[in-house]
Amino acid sequence: MDCLFCSILEGAIPSQKVYEDENVYAFRDINPQAPVHVLVIPKEHIPSADAVSAVNSGKVAAVFEAIPKIAKECGLEQGYRVITNVGEHGCQSVKHLHFHVLGGKQLSEKMD
Ligand code: AMP
Numbered sequence: 166m167d168c169l170f171c172s173i174l175e176g177a178i179p180s181q182k183v184y185e186d187e188n189v190y191a192f193r194d195i196n197p198q199a200p201v202h203v204l205v206i207p208k209e210h211i212p213s214a215d216a217v218s219a220v221n222s223g224k225v226a227a228v229f230e231a232i233p234k235i236a237k238e239c240g241l242e243q244g245y246r247v248i249t250n251v252g253e254h255g256c257q258s259v260k261h262l263h264f265h266v267l268g269g270k271q272l273s274e275k276m277d
Contacts, residue, residue, distance in 0.1 A: 170206050170261035184249040188211045188227035191235050191266075198270030201239045205232060211262040213251045228264060 171176045173192065180192035182205050194202040206226040211217065217225050236245055245268030250257040 166210065168210060168261050169259050170204075170263060171210055173199055173257070174208055175208075184231060184238065186227070186231060188224055189231040191231065194265065199267040199272065201229075201241060201245070201267065203235055203239060203266040205235060205264045205266055207262060212260050213262055215247050215251050216262070225262070232264065232266060235266060236268070239266075241266075244268065246272050 169178065173180045176262055182190070182192050184191040184205075188208055189205065190208055191203050191205040194204050205228050207221075207228055209221060209224045211221055228235065232247060245266055248265040248267065249263065250265075
């Protein structure tokens with residue numbers, strides 16, 4: 166399967182690692198939209214939030230257990246935003262479930 170984030174996990178494509186555990190990997194977005202912009206992914210290939218089920222939701226829970234640790238490590242004590250894009254209308258460009266963690270400044274109230 167040709168997946169950019171699986172290639173990053175394999176080390177075939179370099180990334181700026183922020184966090185890693187048994188189930189989760191986090192790295193700096195190559196095109197940051199905020200002073201802190203980290204992508205947090207499950208190591209298991211899940212195509213998007215639309216593919217989460219009882220079979221793989223434990224891997225998603227592991228991502229959310231990691232996010233507070235990543236936020237602390239990145240100095241986001243004043244808050245942050247967690248976003249996942251899904252499909253064409255959601256502007257998902259990489260088909261491996263990932264959560265954008267954005268912060269380091271006052272973010273806009275606008276969500277779209
Ligand atoms: P999305 O549009 O929600 O699918 O988000 C994909 C994100 O992956 C975008 O914010 C890209 O900037 C980011 N991205 C693409 N290629 C890389 C890469 N090689 N390393 C880090 N981030 C990347």
